[in-house]
Amino acid sequence: MPSSNIQLDDMGRLRHFLGIEGLSQAILTEILDTAESFTSVADRTIKKVPILRGITVANLFFEASTRTRSTFELAEQRLSADILSLNLSTSATVKGESLLDTLQNLEAMQIDMFVIRHQDSGSAHFFAQHVRPGVAVLNAGDGQHEHPTQAMLDMYTIRHYKQDFDALRVAIVGDILHSRVARSQIHALNLLNTGEIRVIAPRTLMPVEAESLGVKVYEDLELGLRDVDVVIMLRLQKERMQGALLPSEKEYFRKFGLSQERLRLAKPDAIVMHPGPANRGVEIESGVMDGKQSVILQQVSFGISVRMAVMSMIASQSGLQSGGES
């Protein structure tokens, strides 16, 4: 998978973090293990380490985000980085600069690490192709392509509650077609040798080549949920859909919403996940979201450790010098 090799250096170490595709099981496991080392016994992130001291991280959010952006900022603070956060969804394009111009100007400011969310698929790769050696790019979501730190915090959550992936049945439910989260999850679950990966969606929201991704395809939620260990619900990305792919929210819930009743089809100890923000009553019943099997808020917590892990692995690869004070 040559398009992703840019993520690794000659020794196979992480240089950028653009997508799960093209990475190895070893790298994914290293991320999970490193994240674990940032989590204390009380499931709380260790508060402050000097790993990124003297390193400047720029958060470039061309799309609105509260959860991902906040957990990246907190991870950076806990790694002692200098932080430049730009809400580019409004300000940047005011003066009509191209993405490459924006990148080059920020790079000239001696940014060491870019975290980028952008509405165009491939934008993070584009950044990585154009930065100079030693500067790292992390993908915080690019169009309908990948959202790899989200997938890794999901893997962390699954491993935390379920240990070995080999024996697990994992179902991903919802708008598979438009979801960068689902794409990254499927790659990660495959790399970690998950026993069985199921995707469940109405035909209009299912990619045509779905089976080729190494998953079992279901158009019936109740069939698909049977005996699974993990249920991952996707946000119904209303803003992403074009044309009339869906009849109505109510109808969607009736056919693809996760209710308490339907959840009983899964294993009794199945966990329920969601990348958030959830549409209560659309893809998931409130009672399920707040229920005993839900680990949705734990996912958010783990997100900080996982993002700390990825950034610290990249920093150690690139030999970024902690500047300290002169």
Next chain:
Amino acid sequence: MPSSNIQLDDMGRLRHFLGIEGLSQAILTEILDTAESFTSVADRTIKKVPILRGITVANLFFEASTRTRSTFELAEQRLSADILSLNLSTSATVKGESLLDTLQNLEAMQIDMFVIRHQDSGSAHFFAQHVRPGVAVLNAGDGQHEHPTQAMLDMYTIRHYKQDFDALRVAIVGDILHSRVARSQIHALNLLNTGEIRVIAPRTLMPVEAESLGVKVYEDLELGLRDVDVVIMLRLQKERMQGALLPSEKEYFRKFGLSQERLRLAKPDAIVMHPGPANRGVEIESGVMDGKQSVILQQVSFGISVRMAVMSMIASQSGLQSGGES
């Protein structure tokens, strides 16, 4: 007053800071004394103490604010906190999450302290009821309910210039009905045994149960100002008023605006206060605002020390561990 007891722990120490109602004179005095310890001889806030090192404070502003938000951020910086500032007035509701979902997601990010401003009365209490033990909530203004740090910086200002509250006559002038600032001030002045508290407002902006708050009610500004030691002008909250409660700004100033001439009715050494931002020429004449008796800018300065005081008292109560570096 059970609705406010949530603010205190079993030993009566401050756990949250939601409103003045339900607090004791002892707590208020402790806040004022602690704030004084953060102010150096030159009336400048002491610049940096490590009291909140390793503690993460999230500033959640669902309403626009420059003054309150900035002084909270500066107070947090001077206490060495890690800070996450979210302007939720625009970004948060984009994806349609409920307030409780927003809270729980942020809490999952291991925020130790929330500072919240929200347009709904009771929102800070709502937050405090739902956070887990050890997490603190500070009310930076909730609807028409309370704005307790504003009231405490006002009390600090009065004590700074006038010492004992017992002998003082304090007048609050303006839109009492809609003002969270006035509500908090009245509670605080009562708790501190202020000699006489007057509220002065047109009938349409006066709460019906005003006397029951322990105040003297005046509908005539000139009568109300006579011989007072402290004049607190309120901002005419145009955006809060619904319907035709007022004839015009000009007419309002003619009847309830504080002019130099009217100020002479108060004691010669009376001080003039305003929570800001003031509408010059509406509730207060420019000459009064910039005059010798005005302590309006001093209020802003004291606001930093008072906010530092409240946060440090809560931090010592909750046994928040300064994380340091591992």
Next chain:
Amino acid sequence: MPSSNIQLDDMGRLRHFLGIEGLSQAILTEILDTAESFTSVADRTIKKVPILRGITVANLFFEASTRTRSTFELAEQRLSADILSLNLSTSATVKGESLLDTLQNLEAMQIDMFVIRHQDSGSAHFFAQHVRPGVAVLNAGDGQHEHPTQAMLDMYTIRHYKQDFDALRVAIVGDILHSRVARSQIHALNLLNTGEIRVIAPRTLMPVEAESLGVKVYEDLELGLRDVDVVIMLRLQKERMQGALLPSEKEYFRKFGLSQERLRLAKPDAIVMHPGPANRGVEIESGVMDGKQSVILQQVSFGISVRMAVMSMIASQSGLQSGGES
């Protein structure tokens, strides 16, 4: 030039940084030398020095900015300042405060240094006239008046590549009439005894008194470019122009755009500069912007060191005490 003397203290040291007009060659050279001391051999800014520790800097941007604002913030971080960044273009005027009220309220928050960008010419001077002794004001661009840190990073760039100013021919091309950048550059180039300063613009974008600024005036780009050492292109400030000063962008490029072909009229080793953001294909051809002679991105890098230099010179003048921790 009495209007600018406010920038200097009795001993001629920098107290504010409002404009190049009224400064001396000695001060400009000190800024350039100080900036050089913040740049390491690899042309990278030294990452962190404690010069502004305990000092609070407020960035007040009443106009949108990515480049200037980001480099100011990075410079402040690298000097270890406490930073309060306010995007006032939207939030501040919501409640209708005057500029003086905004200033006084922020000053009451014990801000030590203000960085201000504002659409009104003279706004930075206005601030400097009203702050109390010991508080410094830096102009980050005021209307069509000056943008002095931009001019100083431009001088730094020229000196870096060309050493002595005496022997140089420098051409500034574009919307001279509306450009605060051009005004500041012309003052700086004159103070540094530049051999020859040319301004090149269509008549409608040329100030009437242009020659009186100590420059040679050209209305023909090809004549003006002949044998110059430095070409400074200005952004076509579309938003600043009122009425029909220009026929069309295409026509503008045809007559005043910098193409590869035209650049050959300059000396073979001439450098090309632009304050950014550039309009590719309007005032400058893409090939020139990305070409060997372009030092546009280096300008951005040098901007951090230059801003660090100005802030550290002011801090040492004013005897600002680094507060440290008590």
